[in-house]
Amino acid sequence: MRKNQAMPPRHRIVLLALDAVVPFDLGVPPQVFGAARDADRNRLYDLRVCGPGPIRTEAGFTVVPDHGLEALATADTVLVPGIHAGGPVTDGTLTPEVGAALRAAAARGARIVSICTGASVLAAAGLLDGRPAATHWAWARRIGGLYPQVRWDFDVLFVDDGDVLTSAGVGAGVDLCLHIIRADHGADVANRAARRCVVPPWRDGGQAQYIERPVPAADGAGTEPTRAWVLRRLAEPVTLEEMAGHARMSVRTFTRRFRDETGLSPRQWLLRQRVEHARILLESTDLAVEAVARRAGLGSATALRQHLHATIGVAPSAYRRTFRHS
Structure with missing residues (x-):
């Protein structure tokens, strides 16, 4: 790129961390999207983490997001990592502030994404009503019962419903992030990002193959x-x-x-x-x-x-x- 040619603004992804966030789900998007570079090795995404305050993770430590909920107002993509228990996952509740911020982001056209049980947050905000969606198979009965208005598919790694994308559990978040990079920038960029993260660029099948299936003898x-x-x-x-x-x-x-x-x-x-x-x-x-x-x-x-x-x-x-x- 010529020195006098301005770089276009990077696509901004804002991660919304809530109490009992799964650290792996919170850590995957910065790694995968951070590995997405153009031919001149320029980063293609700007990632920020926001939350309503210090967030206690399900692993027994606390993270302090750099931004509050107001960061959702400038997001091109909002991504909600999984949460282990409580609120949207176990009793169907969501604080009014978080629900309003998510609905406002969706209303102005932001792409909405969740990893694992983060889908319960979107469902509690009403953003999955009538839509197909994925989440972790182990929470199928609980989350399916809390949000019957959602067309849940517990046998796939992720669901792309256009402006709303949801993934199954844990490792499926990597699959969804790579899928988004591929949709945004093509296979070459996604494959390079996968190689940089030392993960396969594409996995076959659905999460049914990962449900308590005996490991074949080596x-x-x-x-x-x-x-x-x-x-x-x-x-x-x-x-x-x-x-x-x-x-x-x-x-x-x-x-x-x-x-x-x-x-x-x-x-x-x-x-x-x-x-x-x-x-x-x-x-x-x-x-x-x-x-x-x-x-x-x-x-x-x-x-x-x-x-x-x-x-x-x-x-x-x-x-x-x-x-x-x-």
Whole structure:
């Protein structure tokens, strides 16, 4: 960038910390969004933490936000981390000041985001009424009972409902932050941020695969090597029998073990990888849709359109217009 060319103002994210805040949820956004840089390594987000005063965390220590609730009035994005218990999580209450500040931010067009049980704060403020939303599966019964007007989905890592985004528990906050970076600035920036944070840029499946599922035995006979082998040849046809053969298992054993390790059948997993690869190609190349489909192993532009529409509800051309960044 030329020295005499002013930098555009950074997108401002304000984190709202409330009593019993989960420290991990409070710490993830500054790390992930702070890792989002442009080609000249300039930060793309300005993060601030606000709260109604000193905040006692659920881990037994206190944090003192630099800003009060007035910071929400200047936020482009408001992000509410999870809280462990009390108020919106256990009895459905929210202080009038916090509720009014959140509703005012939403009314003027700020993007509203929550991690984990932070969704209960949004629900208590009335910002999730009639909307789809996610939160931690372990709180499904409690939070679902407190806020039945919300269309809860406890089987996904996050829900993007346009101007309101919510995530499942703990690690899913990383997934949602990376998703927001990807939506704002494209796959390259999100992938670099993920690499800087040493986390995967994208995780498959929903949080159902993390609900008290036994960990597969580390006996060297898992399906991970076969998954890596498949990812190197997505453009080529790969059958279930070939995958099982590569893993040196019967089809039945391979399918069972694959589902234990990923939460998906081999065919479901392979389709997701191909659609995801097609999305990256649409974002980062000028290839024709037909060529993208072939390189992703989907065969034809028609198949790509069908699968992309089933996955995210848009056509390849519309997706490219939305997410392609110069």
